[in-house]
Amino acid sequence: MNVYLVGGAVRDELLGIEVVEHDWVVVGATADVLRKRGYRQVGRDFPVFLHPETNEEYALARTERKVSPGHTGFAVDASPDVTLEQDLARRDLTINAMAKDQGGRIIDPWGGRRDIANRQLRSVSDAFREDPLRVLRTARFAARFNELGFAVAAETMRTMAEIVGAGELEALPPERVWQETHKALAASRPEVYFEVLRECGALERVFPEIENLFGVPQPKRWHPEIDSGVHTLMALGVSASLSDSTEVRFAVLMHDLGKATTPKAMLPSHHGHGERSVQLIRDLAARLRVPRKFQALAELVARHHGLVHRATELKPRTIVELLTQLDAFRQPDRFEKFLLACEADARGRAGLQTRPYPYADLLRLAQHAAREVGADDVRAAGLDGAELGDAIRIRRIDAVRQALRGAEAPARRES
Structure with missing residues (x-):
C-alpha cells in the first residue's frame, strides 16, 4: 500500500503556517489490511483508522456518489483500486486537494499551488x-485566511449561491452548522464568515436573525x-482583536438581535431591544444546539450591555445590583468575558x-472592591440568613462608593 500526507497539512506547509494536524490517505489497501497492522477503525460512514503509535488519522482512498439530499447522502467506494487522484477529486477546495508522498514530492492534480499563489479559494470540481456543508466550510476558510489575502473565487461563489437556491442547506444537521460556525468564530477574521454567507445568500437560511439586522437603522x-x-459585524471584528475567546465573539454576534424586531414606528430608536435579543438568542441556541455557556454569556451581554455603557452614571447601589445579576463575584472569568x-x-x-x-475598568474596580467584603466579617456581628445577605450588600455598596470616589468620568455615554 502507499501512504500520502494530504489536505491541510500540505496546504499549511506551503503557506508557511505551523502544521498542527497530520492526515493521511492510504491507497491500495483494505480495512482488513489496516486492522491486521494494528490500526483502530473509528469511521462509521467510511473507513478511517488511527495509527497504533501516533494516533493520527489514516483514511482509505475513496470516491463518493450522491444518492440523497443533504450532507450525508453519499454512497462510498473505498476499494483498493481507488486512485489518489480520484480521492483528491472529491475534496472541497483546490488548496485542500494536494498530497505529499514519502519522498516529499507534492501531488497537485487540481491546481492547489496555483490558487495558493493567487490567494483563491476555488472548488475542485x-x-x-x-455537499451543502461546503458552503459553510468555504466561508470558514475565507475567515481563516483573509489576513493572508485569500478570497472566494467568483465561480465558486456562484456555485455556493446555486446550492443555497436549491434548498440544500436546510438538510444540514444543526450540530454541523454549529461546528463550522464555532470554528469560524475562532478565525482571525470571524466577521468574514458571515459576510461570505451573506454574499451567497446562505446567511438568511442559516442565521436569519443576523440577516434581518441589515437595513435596520440606528x-x-x-x-x-x-x-x-x-x-x-464591525463589533465582531473588534472582539477578535480583544480576545481569542469564542464565547466572547459569539456574545458580540448575538448582542443586538432584538433590533431586527423593533417596531418601525420606533426607529431609529431601539428601546427594549435587550430583552427581545434574549428571546431570539434562546431560539437560535435551541435550533443550533449551542452549548449552554455560550448562550448564558450572550444573554447577559444582550440584556446588560446598555447599562455598562452608562457605568459612570450609575449609583453604587445599582452597580452592586448589576454585579450580582452578572454573578461577577462567583464567576469572575465570565465577568471579564x-x-x-x-x-x-x-x-x-x-x-x-x-x-x-473606561467603563469596563470602572466596573472591574467596583467588582474587586465589592469582592473584598467577606461573609465571615459580617457573620461575626451575629447576623444570619436574610439579614446576613442585606448586610453584605450594604457593605459592598459602601466599598464600591469608596473605590469609585474620584474616578474620572468618560466624556459621553454609549447607546
Missing part, C-alpha cells in the same frame, strides 16, 4: 455542489455606520474602533 449620533447589521464583549460593542462603530473604553 462539480462534486463540490453535492441613531447616527451613537452609530455613525447607522446599519445594525454592519455594526454587528462580559466586559470584553461590551467593549467590542462600543468600539464596533465607524471611526470609533480604537477609542478607549
Whole structure:
C-alpha cells in the first residue's frame, strides 16, 4: 500500500503556517489490511483508522456518489483500486486537494499551488455542489485566511449561491452548522464568515436573525455606520482583536438581535431591544444546539450591555445590583468575558474602533472592591440568613462608593 500526507497539512506547509494536524490517505489497501497492522477503525460512514503509535488519522482512498439530499447522502467506494487522484477529486477546495508522498514530492492534480499563489479559494470540481456543508466550510476558510489575502473565487461563489437556491442547506444537521460556525468564530477574521454567507445568500437560511439586522437603522449620533447589521459585524471584528475567546465573539454576534424586531414606528430608536435579543438568542441556541455557556454569556451581554455603557452614571447601589445579576463575584472569568464583549460593542462603530473604553475598568474596580467584603466579617456581628445577605450588600455598596470616589468620568455615554 502507499501512504500520502494530504489536505491541510500540505496546504499549511506551503503557506508557511505551523502544521498542527497530520492526515493521511492510504491507497491500495483494505480495512482488513489496516486492522491486521494494528490500526483502530473509528469511521462509521467510511473507513478511517488511527495509527497504533501516533494516533493520527489514516483514511482509505475513496470516491463518493450522491444518492440523497443533504450532507450525508453519499454512497462510498473505498476499494483498493481507488486512485489518489480520484480521492483528491472529491475534496472541497483546490488548496485542500494536494498530497505529499514519502519522498516529499507534492501531488497537485487540481491546481492547489496555483490558487495558493493567487490567494483563491476555488472548488475542485462539480462534486463540490453535492455537499451543502461546503458552503459553510468555504466561508470558514475565507475567515481563516483573509489576513493572508485569500478570497472566494467568483465561480465558486456562484456555485455556493446555486446550492443555497436549491434548498440544500436546510438538510444540514444543526450540530454541523454549529461546528463550522464555532470554528469560524475562532478565525482571525470571524466577521468574514458571515459576510461570505451573506454574499451567497446562505446567511438568511442559516442565521436569519443576523440577516434581518441589515437595513435596520440606528441613531447616527451613537452609530455613525447607522446599519445594525454592519455594526454587528464591525463589533465582531473588534472582539477578535480583544480576545481569542469564542464565547466572547459569539456574545458580540448575538448582542443586538432584538433590533431586527423593533417596531418601525420606533426607529431609529431601539428601546427594549435587550430583552427581545434574549428571546431570539434562546431560539437560535435551541435550533443550533449551542452549548449552554455560550448562550448564558450572550444573554447577559444582550440584556446588560446598555447599562455598562452608562457605568459612570450609575449609583453604587445599582452597580452592586448589576454585579450580582452578572454573578461577577462567583464567576469572575465570565465577568471579564462580559466586559470584553461590551467593549467590542462600543468600539464596533465607524471611526470609533480604537477609542478607549473606561467603563469596563470602572466596573472591574467596583467588582474587586465589592469582592473584598467577606461573609465571615459580617457573620461575626451575629447576623444570619436574610439579614446576613442585606448586610453584605450594604457593605459592598459602601466599598464600591469608596473605590469609585474620584474616578474620572468618560466624556459621553454609549447607546
